[in-house]
Amino acid sequence: MTTYTAPTNDMAFILHELLEIEKQEIPGYSDMTPDFTSAILEEAGKLNSEILHPLNTVGDTEGCRLENGVVYTPKGFKEAFNQIRSGGWPGIDCSPKYGGQGIPAVVAMQTSEMFASSNQALAMYHGLTHGAQSAIIAHGTDAQKETYLPKMISCEWTGTMNLTEPHCGTDLGLMRTKADPANDGTYKISGQKIFISAGDHDLADNIIHLVLAKIPNGPKGIKGVSLFIVPKYLINSDGTLGARNGLSVGSIEEKMGIHGNSTCVMNYDGATAYLLGEEHKGMRAMFTMMNEARLGVGLQGLGQAEVAYQNAVSYAKDRLQGRNITGAVYPKKTADPLIVHPDIKRNLLSQKSFIEGARAFTSWSAMLFDKYEREHDHDADGIVSLLTPVVKGFLTDIGYDMTIQAQQIYGGHGYIEEHGMSQFTRDARIAMIYEGTNAIQALDLVGRKLGKDNGKHALSFFEIITNFIKENKDHSELNEAFLDKLKVGSKDLQAASMYFMQNGIKNPYDALAGSYDFMHMMGHVCLGLMWSKMAKISLLKLEKNCSNSEFYETKIKTGKFYMERWMPMTSLHLNRIQSGSETIMSMTAENF
């Protein structure tokens, strides 16, 4: 059996020492004192370790089942979901106007990470609801907000996103689902949607589907797509539930993982639908959900890596195997624990240094998100939109890989389902795919975000790094172990950007062939920046003879590892990018 303990100490460090949230002049932040956030983190931690994580294996083993058109979730999910609801967790950062608690995203991000760690499949039911309510907040009419938001924020009703169809996922312009206008201002939706997470289940009284469809005679392709609200049960004017809408579950998919979440084929057969936002502007509305969802998916990469790491560490401490090369560490035991071996430490440090860097990175992104949401700082928005594909693509790629490394620590026992390490990898695998495959994230980054507003946000990003290096150049210990390496990484990233600018215009293939490497490269630079900042804080603390010096010493060691072993990846990626697209594009389809 696996266990999960919420990393509340590290979260508090990030919130109050790295980001110093209570000192920021962002509306709502001054209330976020260490005492206040600690109460939230402790409470969420308890729920996640004691209630939700023990159901993780149950969800995996039992899965969801479809019987006579009704989807049943695994045993215990209903009770656990009730506890999530009664704790107010789904609405923690939602608008108080509709029953949310209005806590900043930067704090909510920590609780989301816990949910993503403890039980990803279960967390998706309220996670997707959050995305749907955000789209309604951003694009709904007042009446729509009144009707849906309170119930969605409390998760009395849950939400979904319906994009994919059997023949199209990435290229939504090929969509076939139709929305025929009725006489009363509503629409009738017909078509099939697939891969609908939480598409049906027994956890909530109603399910509010947000569905992309084409209104006949609209613009062709992606420009003719509109977004609709399609409730499972129609809602009477007094807010009570009315007739069942014309939609049904075709089947539940058999998946590699996240078995506890029902992934449905949804059939719409003249279902009554309400336009959300403007006609033919569905993609814009959908992107509100999507960007939020992408940050959330990035968090899943981190979350699964964290829980897998925790279990790998405890196995490495318990399992006696072999002897330390320079002599027994525990001569009285039959063998030394795995954790004495350098390669095991290396593996665990890879995981730890990624995870803690990633946590700082997602938290920083959430703070930028708050800056935009709460004080309309468009520069912050520009940077967060630049970082979003990196959070999604990089954290889920490496996060997945780290679950594999954690599984590896278990040897053969990791391959046996009984120990639960396989589930972490199988669950983490989806995050590289959904909400836009990671290849799409890389295209978004290089093709759209990098040059957006004449490259203004990319320049701001580089400036943040350059300024940080400049401001701290006199600190020799920081310089040698961190800043010098960050500088190299950042220069590599700038060189890659230059390469795209110089070559990408003449030959867009050169940019596209390097997009994936660029996304990873930028990920390492972001984590390198985070580690440099965390190291600075830790060094300062130690200089002041703080009491819990071990925490800060460990931070520095972990960060050093990142700079030594992960940061040199940027040079590899640059090398690959600069090899261009000639070889790649010389391959015809027949050559493969």
Added chain:
Amino acid sequence: MTTYTAPTNDMAFILHELLEIEKQEIPGYSDMTPDFTSAILEEAGKLNSEILHPLNTVGDTEGCRLENGVVYTPKGFKEAFNQIRSGGWPGIDCSPKYGGQGIPAVVAMQTSEMFASSNQALAMYHGLTHGAQSAIIAHGTDAQKETYLPKMISCEWTGTMNLTEPHCGTDLGLMRTKADPANDGTYKISGQKIFISAGDHDLADNIIHLVLAKIPNGPKGIKGVSLFIVPKYLINSDGTLGARNGLSVGSIEEKMGIHGNSTCVMNYDGATAYLLGEEHKGMRAMFTMMNEARLGVGLQGLGQAEVAYQNAVSYAKDRLQGRNITGAVYPKKTADPLIVHPDIKRNLLSQKSFIEGARAFTSWSAMLFDKYEREHDHDADGIVSLLTPVVKGFLTDIGYDMTIQAQQIYGGHGYIEEHGMSQFTRDARIAMIYEGTNAIQALDLVGRKLGKDNGKHALSFFEIITNFIKENKDHSELNEAFLDKLKVGSKDLQAASMYFMQNGIKNPYDALAGSYDFMHMMGHVCLGLMWSKMAKISLLKLEKNCSNSEFYETKIKTGKFYMERWMPMTSLHLNRIQSGSETIMSMTAENF
């Protein structure tokens, strides 16, 4: 549904153009003409694509079941296994004295790859038997050989390896299974073994377990381990099957993949056992099996990558999604196929260039193996023993990663079990773990093989590369695209070896902390060498205006990709190795 087509063209290229086997003066090689090998490859290819691969999903879905102490394999496995047997495939490279066909390993390696691609779980039943028969050939008495080999080579009986116990896998010195001497020269074995692949099943009349156990009062630890033959059914003096031996299946493990292979907990309860080889020399005998098994497991990494790649290519050609960035390639279709997109080509080329390089590498290793087996060339043995951990560790790590990349091409459809791409990744995952985790391979490489015989074999390996570069330095096209890059990789590898020699003696942690990176580095240099050789041959063919120029042109393009995008990994690995062990070893167990 997935499909599999044996890559017979590429195999023929490797056998007859790269290795020119029919021209080698190795006993038995002169018969291996292109006509002869082509008959073998075609026949094996047919069996694997038409009979074995269609059962791959069946095996995954149905799994094995244990009922009243009897293990049943999935539907169709029995008939398929009969076909494998009747074709003589299990004994293709076994001794003709005992019914084998005596075909060189270099050719048998190609058919083994096919089995590993088409249905890894099924192939393990005869694959493990092969390993067991090799141990009996090498260490058995004449009577043991007469009794077991003919039936094992025909797979009328199958074999297993019993090493792992619940509390020990890597560290077999901790073993508790006991072998008490009986009065008649036999032993009575008692204990529990776990993770026994093909431990029981309904495919063969008898199962010959090779079991490691300790004879009481022998030397402590690993030096007191002996190897035993323990048949499921005892064998009468006339060769017929006698009484059931004192062993039973405790349970079948629920695994992440290879469901079609029964992974058993085996309980030995005073089972009659026959010593194989000498008392207390069990590990030496076991290593005969192990080294062969490690090459075979490396092949699984390649095999699963190949079949996953084939399906990814066909999906990328079929699936219409998005438009080529510089204008539609198929304007009449609703969209262009995935394969027009640069990042898709990049992904597929990563797979293809790894696979073809790996195929050359395993085949070259097999030829070196033959040189030792057939003409007792100890230098060849030295190199193949140096390469074995690289074949196992590097090919299964990257092979696994390539199945993930292939799955990624499918987007959401890759995550659904229906399409079969998930199975390739789940099946491939085990190869990084069994027969010694890849971390153990890295330790074997750096801790034992690199310095073996005063580093003689490592020097020979470097000489092969240096000589090849020297001999071909006048070929400018080869030089620029291949040899220059190979030289850099090889220098990086030598620098890492130097680092180990200079630092590893003072501080063995420095060597161990870099072992994993070294293994990967060496893998890339091996594949870089293979690609340089294949490119040379292809360039020569093109200079001579050969008829099938497209094949050679594609080879060169694929090789160029490897040199551009994979070879720069060596510099990353060197960088990591040279960062030493200080940071890693500064972490105490409590710091994690």
